[in-house]
Amino acid sequence: MSLILRASDYFYDPSFPIKVLDRDPEIPYPLHSHDFWELIVIVSGSGTHFDTAGSFELTSGNVFVIPPGFKHGYRDVRDLRLFNILFDISMFEESFFDLSNMSGYQALLKVEPSYRHDGSLSTLMQLTPAQQARVLPLLEHMLVESDSTESEIGAKAGAFAILAQLLVMLFRIYAEQPRKDNQTVMRIADALSFLEAHPDRSVSTSELMELTNMSASTLNRHFKNATGLSPIEFHIQRRIKHACRLLRSSDMSVSEISEATGFEDSNYFSRQFRNVMGITPLSYRKNRSMWYRLP
Numbered sequence: 001m002s003l004i005l006r007a008s009d010y011f012y013d014p015s016f017p018i019k020v021l022d023r024d025p026e027i028p029y030p031l032h033s034h035d036f037w038e039l040i041v042i043v044s045g046s047g048t049h050f051d052t053a054g055s056f057e058l059t060s061g062n063v064f065v066i067p068p069g070f071k072h073g074y075r076d077v078r079d080l081r082l083f084n085i086l087f088d089i090s091m092f093e094e095s096f097f098d099l100s101n102m103s104g105y106q107a108l109l110k111v112e113p114s115y116r117h118d119g120s121l122s123t124l125m126q127l128t129p130a131q132q133a134r135v136l137p138l139l140e141h142m143l144v145e146s147d148s149t150e151s152e153i154g155a156k157a158g159a160f161a162i163l164a165q166l167l168v169m170l171f172r173i174y175a176e177q178p179r180k181d182n183q184t185v186m187r188i189a190d191a192l193s194f195l196e197a198h199p200d201r202s203v204s205t206s207e208l209m210e211l212t213n214m215s216a217s218t219l220n221r222h223f224k225n226a227t228g229l230s231p232i233e234f235h236i237q238r239r240i241k242h243a244c245r246l247l248r249s250s251d252m253s254v255s256e257i258s259e260a261t262g263f264e265d266s267n268y269f270s271r272q273f274r275n276v277m278g279i280t281p282l283s284y285r286k287n288r289s290m291w292y293r294l295p
Contacts, residue, residue: 003030003031003032003033004032004033004034004035005032005033005034005035005036006034006035007034007035007036007086007088010036010086011036011086011088013149016149016156017036017086017087017088017091018085018086018087018091018146018156018159018160018163019084019085019086019087019146020083020084020085020086020139020142020143020146020147020159021083021084021085021086022081022083022139022140022143023080023081023082023083023084024043024081025045025077025079025080025081026045026047026074026077026080026081026082027074027077028073028074028075028076028077029073029074030073031050031051031052031071031072031073032071032072032073033068033069033070033071033072034066034068034086035068035069036068036086036087036088037065037066037067037068037086037087037088037089037109038065038066038084038085038086039063039065039084039085039087039167039170040062040063040064040065040066040082040083040084040085041062041063041082041083041085041127041135041139042058042059042060042061042062042063042080042081042082043060043081043082043083043132043136043139044060044079044080044081045058045060045077045078045079045080045081046058046059046077046078046079046080047074047075047076047077047078047080048074048075048076048077049064049072049073049074050072050073050074050075051070051071051072051073051116052071053116056124058074058080058082058124059126060132061126061127061128061129061131061132062124062125062126062127063108063124063125063126063127063170064108064112064113064116064124064125065108065109065112065113066113067109067113070113083139083143085139085142085163085166087163089109091160092164092167098197099164099167099168099171100193100196101193101196101197102168102171102172102175102193103171103174103175103186103189103190103192103193104170104171104172104173104174104175104189105167105171105189105193106188106189106190106192106193106196107171107174107175107182107185107186107188107189108125108170108171108174110189110192110226110227111185111188111189111192111226112125112182112185114225114226115182115184115185115225115226121181121182121185122181123179123180123181123182125170125173125174125177125179126177127173131173134169135166135169135170138162138165138166138169139166141162142159142162142163142166145158145159145162146159175189184222187212187213187214187222188212188222188223188226190211190212191208191211191212191219191223191231192226192227192234194207194208194211195208195231195234195235195238196238198235198262199238199239199241199242199261199262200239200242200260200261200262201262202235202239202262202263203231203235205219205231205232208231219231236272236276237276239261239262239263240261240272240273240276240277242260242261243257243258243260243261243269243273243281244277244284246260246261247281247284247285248285254266254269254270254281254282257269257281258270269281
């Protein structure tokens with residue numbers, strides 16, 4: 001039976017779900033999973049990362065993400081040093097400017113883990129030495145800030161700011177340096193980014209087919225593999241998520257919010273809202289306990 005690591009053992013302050021670990025050296029670690037997100041940056045040395053689908057040889061500059069519930073471990077380690085950044089993705093998903101609109105965000109965090117987990121990918125993201133020289137100081141600075149949260153006012157904000165800077169850097173690098181075996185990942189990531197960027201209108205399958213250069217059946221198959229939903233189902237949930245935000249933060253009427261999220265009419269909007277949230281828009285606005293139950 002594999003180990004399960006819990007967020008409560010790492011995030012001592014639930015309001016600050018960030019933890020940075022400098023594993024120097026990393027030791028062999030058995031198959032395990034966790035209920036938080038983990039960004040891994042290999043600094044030096046070598047080893048083998050394995051999961052239920054296979055294994056990868058690790059080298060300096062590798063970057064990859066392990067989502068909650070995915071089992072993985074390390075073996076055959078040789079002077080392996082890595083940084084683990086543990087975090088809760090909800091910090092960025094509610095309303096963090098345009099981060100989720102980046103193709104690299106969708107590729108590295110959302111799409112690649114699924115493809116890597118089922119054996120469809122044979123390589124990992126690889127930073128160049130110059131890129132590593134930019135990333136390592138951020139990791140070390142973030143470690144200092146995150147370790148000072150109990151003793152220094154502003155350390156939480158500092159660690160969060162550095163994490164955001166690091167993620168944007170990595171997402172840009174990912175999108176700018178495609179690999180031979182991740183072209184499908186990037187196409188689906190482009191589709192996800194496009195849908196995230198347009199919560200105010202409906203998006204047709206033909207638009208996504210043109211964007212990804214895929215047939216409708218291929219698009220749907222790969223999209224479901226990455227998200228568990230069809231593109232249309234995914235986009236409806238994202239538009240409902242935007243509607244939830246408007247219901248919480250504005251005085252707009254249901255009809256106005258329906259129009260602002262691109263639904264045909266307020267009745268259709270209300271039906272879709274109830275399908276996703278299990279409650280009507282007006283009930284959601286009145287029921288604060290539902291405010292964090294986002295699709």
